[in-house]
Amino acid sequence: MTGALLFGLAGAALVGCGVYGLLTAPGALGRVLGFNILGGGVFLMFGVVARRGAGAGFGADPVPQALVITGIVVAFCATALAVALLVRLCAVQAEAARGGDGDKET
Amino acid sequence: MSLIADAFTLVFVAAGIAFFAAGTLGLVRLPQTLSRIHALTKADNVGLALIVLGLLPQAANVLEGAKMVAVWLLAQLASGAVAQVMAEAVMAETKATKDAAPPEEGHP
Amino acid sequence: MSLVFDAVLCLVLLAGALGVVTTGAARPAVIAFIGYGLLLGLAWVRLAAVDVALTEIAIGSGISGVVLLRCVRALPAEPLTPAPNRMLKPLAAVVSITIAAALAAVVLALPEPAPSRAADVAAALPATDLGNPVTGVLLVFRALDTLLEKVVLLLSLVGVWALSRDPACRGRPAPLSPEPAPAPSAFLARVLAPIGVLVGLYLLWAGADHPGGAFQSGAVLAAMGLLLVMGDQIRTPAAESRGLRLLLLAGPFGFLAVGFAGWATAGVFLGYPPGAEKAVIIAVEVAITVSIAVTLGLIVLGPPAGEERP
Numbered sequence: 294m295t296g297a298l299l300f301g302l303a304g305a306a307l308v309g310c311g312v313y314g315l316l317t318a319p320g321a322l323g324r325v326l327g328f329n330i331l332g333g334g335v336f337l338m339f340g341v342v343a344r345r346g347a348g349a350g351f352g353a354d355p356v357p358q359a360l361v362i363t364g365i366v367v368a369f370c371a372t373a374l375a376v377a378l379l380v381r382l383c384a385v386q387a388e389a390a391r392g393g394d395g396d397k398e399t
Numbered sequence: 400m401s402l403i404a405d406a407f408t409l410v411f412v413a414a415g416i417a418f419f420a421a422g423t424l425g426l427v428r429l430p431q432t433l434s435r436i437h438a439l440t441k442a443d444n445v446g447l448a449l450i451v452l453g454l455l456p457q458a459a460n461v462l463e464g465a466k467m468v469a470v471w472l473l474a475q476l477a478s479g480a481v482a483q484v485m486a487e488a489v490m491a492e493t494k495a496t497k498d499a500a501p502p503e504e505g506h507p
Numbered sequence: 508m509s510l511v512f513d514a515v516l517c518l519v520l521l522a523g524a525l526g527v528v529t530t531g532a533a534r535p536a537v538i539a540f541i542g543y544g545l546l547l548g549l550a551w552v553r554l555a556a557v558d559v560a561l562t563e564i565a566i567g568s569g570i571s572g573v574v575l576l577r578c579v580r581a582l583p584a585e586p587l588t589p590a591p592n593r594m595l596k597p598l599a600a601v602v603s604i605t606i607a608a609a610l611a612a613v614v615l616a617l618p619e620p621a622p623s624r625a626a627d628v629a630a631a632l633p634a635t636d637l638g639n640p641v642t643g644v645l646l647v648f649r650a651l652d653t654l655l656e657k658v659v660l661l662l663s664l665v666g667v668w669a670l671s672r673d674p675a676c677r678g679r680p681a682p683l684s685p686e687p688a689p690a691p692s693a694f695l696a697r698v699l700a701p702i703g704v705l706v707g708l709y710l711l712w713a714g715a716d717h718p719g720g721a722f723q724s725g726a727v728l729a730a731m732g733l734l735l736v737m738g739d740q741i742r743t744p745a746a747e748s749r750g751l752r753l754l755l756l757a758g759p760f761g762f763l764a765v766g767f768a769g770w771a772t773a774g775v776f777l778g779y780p781p782g783a784e785k786a787v788i789i790a791v792e793v794a795i796t797v798s799i800a801v802t803l804g805l806i807v808l809g810p811p812a813g814e815e816r817p
Contacts, residue, residue: 296513300550301614303517307524309607314528316599322533322578326540329571330524333547336559338614344554346623349630352555355640356624359649362562362641363656366722369566370663373806376578377667380809383582476699483691 301341307334325375332368336361404456411453418446432489440482447471513553520546533582537575544568557718558641561710565726566803573733573807577683636785638716645720646788650777654766657759657795664755664802668746673813679743680808688739696738703731711796715785721792725799732804746811751801758798762791 311334314327339357346354425438451471458464523543530536544567551560628640628648637643645653668676684692707727714720735741744751765787769778779787 296510297554298614299510299513299517300554301617302611303520303550305607305610305614306521308610309603310521310524310528311603312606313599313603316602317596318528319531320533320582322575322582323528323536326527326536326575329540329567330527330543333524333543333563333567336563337547337550337554338610340551340554340556340559341614342617342621343556345617345621346625347555348623348625349628351625351629351640354623354625355628355644356649358556358559358641359644360652361556361559362645362722363652365559365562365567366656367659369571370659370806372571373574374663374666376574377670377806377809380578380581381670387583473699473702477695480691480695480699484689484695487689487691 297341297344300344301338304334304337304341307331307337310334321379322376325372325379329368329372332364336364339364407456408453411449415446415449415453418442418449422446433486436482436485436489440478444475444478447474516546516550516553520550533579537572537579540575541568541572544572558639558720558723561718561723562726565723565730569730570726570803570807577807577809634784635779635788637788639714639718639720641718642714642720646791647779647784650762650766653795654759654762654777657762657798660799660802661755661759664806667806668810671746671810671813673811676811677745677747678811678813679745680805680810681812682736682743683733683808684737684739688737693738693740696734696740700731700735700738700740703727703734707731707800711792714792715789721796721799725796726803728796728800729803729807732800733807736808743808744805754797754801755805756798758795761794765791
């Protein structure tokens with residue numbers, strides 16, 4: 294049980310790291326990374342709740358585990374969309390900086 | 400009998416960890432990217448091989464041992480090929496900077 | 508002994524996270540993030556959540572890592588940012604330490620007989636004929652979550668495609684590696700991809716009774732597809748291809764169809780026909796695995812580059 298507690302405290306510290314990254318990151322990509330670390334910390338705390346709920350022959354409560362799996366996939370979706378927007382924004386900015394005489398934009 | 404197996408495991412896993420530590424040291428301390436790749440792939444492959452070899456006597460059955468050997472083979476394959484790809488990229492980059500290529504990348 | 512290991516793992520995990528948020532440059536931060544994801548997967552193994560560990564390593568670290576590294580390559584080397592306020596960093600540190608301390612207090616104050624649904628799952632699992640409780644929760648007890656998450660994944664791809672330069676969203680995404688692919692990439696793709704596909708299919712098959720399942724399998728299959736693209740063994744698919752769109756929609760819409768059929772066969776939305784639960788669950792899992800694999804791969808490849816001019 295103390296092992297699970299240790300990971301719970303680590304999860305809390307990871308959330309702190311993520312918030313710090315979100316607030317101080319110099320670029321948008323750094324904020325995306327901070328958001329992901331924040332999410333990882335929240336998931337880890339959830340995992341500790343699952344581990345503490347072990348019983349009925351399972352090493353950990355399966356309901357929070359399934360929720361975390363769903364959460365990881367949704368966090369990935371948000372990350373991928375944010376990154377795609379960022380890449381496109383940079384392309385548009387680079388074109389604007391070149392004087393906007395590139396090929397026709399939509 | 401199990402004492403001999405445990406001693407075997409202990410010696411080989413410790414040796415494997417030593418190789419990993421050497422590889423990591425090389426990664427941190429060596430100055431050039433190419434020599435870093437060299438240190439990492441060589442030392443880590445041997446380290447992983449020693450750890451797998453050391454753990455083989457602890458495997459519950461033949462299938463479990465075969466799985467560990469398969470993991471080692473796959474890691475060997477991937478690290479060898481990835482090291483080659485990275486080395487080619489490094490060579491291309493140094494060549495480009497030496498030739499004072501235009502700052503814009505050729506690839507969009 | 509294992510407590511020492513856990514403590515070291517937690518410390519290394521924190522060091523990795525701190526490295527990500529304090530490294531100024533984008534590329535080292537992303538590489539540190541990938542390493543952090545692998546360590547987080549190890550933490551999940553220690554928490555007896557092997558399914559989550561597989562998902563974290565495959566999606567949270569692997570596929571996210573490729574997406575982020577591609578982004579680093581596309582961004583300008585020096586991001587133009589205004590110099591941050593001198594007070595910002597100490598203030599942010601105080602705020603984040605306060606939040607972390609509050610959460611730590613919550614962790615320490617968790618109720619002692621921990622609330623758990625494990626017994627409920629164990630009681631209901633035999634009806635589904637599944638051996639892996641997490642798969643049971645994902646596909647049966649909380650199937651609505653899983654269905655909606657498939658839709659979110661699809662919407663994410665729609666969002667990525669909407670950023671295409673071509674308003675009609677046609678053509679192929681830009682290639683992942685310079686052409687022609689380096690010989691070692693081609694070799695790796697030819698040798699590793701068949702093994703990886705086998706591993707992916709095994710994860711799907713084993714997911715019914717052992718750790719594994721649709722997400723993990725889909726992520727491994729997507730990775731193998733990307734490996735084949737990087738090794739120049741297959742071309743990136745054209746976005747307007749009907750077959751591709753069918754593969755994308757098979758999972759969410761197949762799941763939805765089974766859900767509506769549940770009203771007729773089991774009397775409830777997302778119910779499975781009594782007597783044939785396992786066969787239908789496996790059919791749904793195969794369909795969503797295919798869709799997950801194709802969707803993840805296409806998200807990594809990025810928006811289509813517009814119609815080709817012959």
